[in-house]
Amino acid sequence: MIHARVTVTLKNGVLDPQGKAIEGALTALGFGGVDQVRQGKVFDLAIDTDDRAKAETDVKAMCDKLLANTVIENYTIALA
Template sequence: MIKARVTVTLKNGVLDPQGKAIEGALGALGFEGIGQVRQGKVFDLAVDTADRAKAEADIKAMCEKLLANTVIENYSIALA
């Protein structure tokens, strides 16, 4: 079994209203010097195979088809 972490973030230039809201909330809570907050998603997966290349290819297909909107989001895959 191979464990993987997929991190999905908005591409540069794509507006991130949730990140802006978090940035404002941090300022309201007294945290100073915080800027350019961007939010994203993390998926932890366990793939039932011992073949790392197959696992990575399968996870990439999952990202392209479901986990990430590749028009506006980037993703990265880290295998454990």
């Protein structure tokens, strides 16, 4: 069993209204000095294989087909 963590974030230059809302809320709560908040998504997956190369290939395909909108989002994969 291989565990994968996929982190999906918006590409630089893509507007992030949710990040801006979080930034404003943090400031309103008294957390000064917070700037350029970007939000994202994290997916934790358990892949039923011992082949790390196959797991990475499969997770990349999952990201490209479903987990990330590659037009506006980047993703990183970490295998454990």
